[in-house]
Amino acid sequence: MSTENTGEEAAMPEPEIRERAANRAPGLPMLGLGILLLLAAAALTALGGASSTWWLLALGIALGIVTLVGLAGLVTVSPGEARVLQFLGRYTGTLRRQGLHWVNPLTTDRTRVSTRIRNHETSVMKVNDAEGNPIEIAAVVVWQVDDTAQASFSVDDFVEFVETQAETAVRHIATNYAYDSRGGRELSLRENAEEITAKLSKEIAERVHSAGVKVIESRLTHLAYAPEIAQSMLQRQQADAVVAARQRIVEGAVGMVESALGQLAEDQIVELDEERRASMVSNLLVVLCGDKATQPVVNTGSLYQ
Numbered sequence: 001m002s003t004e005n006t007g008e009e010a011a012m013p014e015p016e017i018r019e020r021a022a023n024r025a026p027g028l029p030m031l032g033l034g035i036l037l038l039l040a041a042a043a044l045t046a047l048g049g050a051s052s053t054w055w056l057l058a059l060g061i062a063l064g065i066v067t068l069v070g071l072a073g074l075v076t077v078s079p080g081e082a083r084v085l086q087f088l089g090r091y092t093g094t095l096r097r098q099g100l101h102w103v104n105p106l107t108t109d110r111t112r113v114s115t116r117i118r119n120h121e122t123s124v125m126k127v128n129d130a131e132g133n134p135i136e137i138a139a140v141v142v143w144q145v146d147d148t149a150q151a152s153f154s155v156d157d158f159v160e161f162v163e164t165q166a167e168t169a170v171r172h173i174a175t176n177y178a179y180d181s182r183g184g185r186e187l188s189l190r191e192n193a194e195e196i197t198a199k200l201s202k203e204i205a206e207r208v209h210s211a212g213v214k215v216i217e218s219r220l221t222h223l224a225y226a227p228e229i230a231q232s233m234l235q236r237q238q239a240d241a242v243v244a245a246r247q248r249i250v251e252g253a254v255g256m257v258e259s260a261l262g263q264l265a266e267d268q269i270v271e272l273d274e275e276r277r278a279s280m281v282s283n284l285l286v287v288l289c290g291d292k293a294t295q296p297v298v299n300t301g302s303l304y305q
Contacts, residue, residue: 014210016153016154017091017149017150017153017154018147018149018150019094019147019148019149019150019212020093020094020149021093021094021095021096022083022085022092022093022094022095022103023092023093023103023104024095024101024102024103025101025102025103026100026101026102027074027075027076027099027100027101027102028100030070030071030073030074030102031071031074031100031102034067034070034071034074037063037066037067037070038064038067038068040060040063041060041061041063041064041067042060042064043060044056044057044059044060044063045057045060045061045064046060047060048060069105070105071105072105073102073103073104073105073107074100074101074102075095075100075101075102075103075110076099076100076101077095077096077097077098077099077101078098079098080114080115080116081112081113081114081115081116082094082095082096082112082113082115082145082148083095083110083111083112083113084109084110084111084113084148084149084152085103085104085107085109085110086107086108086109086110086111087104087106087107087108088106088108089108091149091152091153092104092107094113094148094149096115096148111152113145113148113151113152114145115144115145115148116144117142117143117144117216118142118143118144118159119140119141119142120140120141120143120162120163120166121138121139121140121141121221122138122139122140122141122163122166122167122170123138123167124136124137124138124222125137125138125167125170125171125174126226127171127174127175128175129174129175129177129178129179129189130175130176130177130178131178131179133178133179133225133226134225134226134228135174135179135189135223135224135225135226136222136223136224136225136226137170137174137189137220137222137223138170138220138221138222138223139166139170139200139218139219139220139221140218140219140221141162141166141204141215141217141218142215142216142217142218143162143208143213143214143215143216144213144214144216145158145212145213145214146212146213146214147212148212149212150210150211150212151211151212151213152212154210154211154212155210155211158211158212158213161208161211161213162208162211162213165204165207165208166204166208166218168207169200169203169204169207170200172203173189173196173199173200173203174189177189177196179223179225189220189223190223193220196220197218197219197220200218200220201215201217201218204218257281261281
């Protein structure tokens with residue numbers, strides 16, 4: 001049974017919007033300018049009220065309103081987060097650099113998006129492996145938002161999307177590989193953990209790419225037969241281990257007998273006919289392959305008695 005093909009690859013649509021840097025100005029100079037303008041507006045308003053000069057009063061009030069609107073463009077970006085900006089429903093860019101910035105004060109939405117590294121551990125799921133055996137499997141996925149625009153606009157909730165796609169990928173991998181290859185050459189979930197986790201990371205990355213998410217690593221955290229077959233599968237594994245051990249013992253014993261016969265013949269210690277050679281081979285194999293210690297029998301007669 002070949003298990004190299006894991007089925008069709010996840011075909012996710014290409015994202016329509018990609019992240020780009022937003023137009024910005026340094027926030028601290030703009031804040032200082034705004035404070036000076038507010039002071040000037042207050043002075044003009046006070047001067048106009050004291051002198052009953054209507055145009056000074058109107059200028060002071062207008063300057064104060066414009067300055068307050070301008071100060072509304074100040075936005076802060078904390079470490080490990082980004083700000084996705086929209087103007088009248090249109091994406092205008094992303095702020096990633098931490099600190100105080102000044103942007104268009106008419107931007108209607110400045111959504112925070114976390115760019116920190118996150119972990120998601122799937123629940124323990126019961127699925128059937130490639131041989132139809134029920135198994136329990138779970139994995140942990142380490143991921144990070146790579147494109148804030150895609151994460152904000154390509155899916156409804158990118159966190160929920162990652163969780164769902166991670167569990168889907170784990171189920172897909174589990175159903176395409178056997179739990180145990182039992183000495184075969186096919187990849188198995190238990191014996192080829194590195195290869196399986198590499199395939200799992202690749203599949204999850206393909207599934208969440210359209211949401212602007214980068215998969216850093218994924219690992220299986222739980223892998224076992226389902227409780228209803230665990231005991232019988234354990235007995236099968238023990239039987240396979242016994243057979244493999246016996247095979248190794250027999251191979252070693254045959255090699256030792258061959259070496260002993262060759263050494264005897266080379267040193268001309270004793271000459272054995274075919275019957276005695278077969279008897280010696282039989283006795284050596286019994287000694288070397290037996291479970292219990294053998295009891296030696298001392299021959300006090302001739303070689304043929």
